Each structure stands twice: as structure tokens, then as C-alpha cells.
Amino acid sequence: MADPTTMLSICDPIHIVLVKTDGLGETTLVSSHFLEWRPVLTNSSSRLATALELKGTGGLHNTIFYMSLIPPEVFG
Secondary structure, three states: OOOHHHHHOOOOOEEEEEEEEOOOOOEEEEEEEEEOOOHHHHOOOOOEEEEEEEOOOOOOOOEEEEEEEOOHHHOO
8 A cells, every 4th residue: 555645646547327227228428537545544533424416317317425535544
């Protein structure tokens, strides 16, 4: 695992993709979101809790979900 300084130099966000698969196995994109994760490295509580609203594509509805990012060293 990289140290926080090295991780802060990584510019890639987390790409969250929500897909729907029907009974026939056909997959449809529902939503996509790029999450900036690096603030968790500088947060005083060492975790990031956020709510994301994923806007649906086409006739699909918006989806709201909550997530927490906790670095592995918090558990160690």
C-alpha cells in the first residue's frame, strides 16, 4: 500500500458505473460518475462519507446512494 503522499499524487478519480441487466442478460448503462477520492487522505477523521446522486440515462430515474471510503490503515 502506498503512503498518503504518494496516493495524493495519483490523479485518477474512482469511476462508478451503475448498470442494469434484464432477464435476457442484456446490460444497459444507468449512470456513471467520477468520484474524487483524495480528500479522504487529508480528512482529520481518515474517512469520507458522501451521498451521490446518479442521474439516470434515457427514461431511467435518478439513484441516490451513500458510501464511505475508509483507508485500509484505519483497520490495521
